[in-house]
Amino acid sequence: MFLSCFVHLPALSEDSRTGNVRTGRLRxxxxxxxxxxxxxxQVAAPEKEIRLSSGINRLIAIVQxxxxxxxFGMVFLNSDGTYMNDLEYRLTMDEVEPK
Incomplete structure (x- = not known):
């Protein structure tokens, strides 16, 4: 199964020390x-670290x-374990047949 999720991260405040990137985790x-x-x-360890840029990000999940x-469920968390409540999502799901 091929899941595509567009994730919108609002612009971060100008005084942010991380620039236009937020680091968190994906449960x-x-x-x-x-x-x-x-x-x-490819994100090697999404449960440990995932990086989102301001604006639109595209997450692809290939589920075997x-x-x-x-x-299959996923939740974006801040580094401290709290929910990233300011994200907006759009999810698509397609079955992919091997060729």
């Missing part, structure tokens, strides 16, 4: 194997599994 719930890409780059039903 993922799934019994299936998955790979996460953010803005075209058969034809059975599956559950």
């Amino acid at each position: 993922v719930q799934s019994d299936n194997a998955f790979v996460i890409y953010m803005n075209g780059e 599994g058969g034809r059975e039903d599956f559950a």
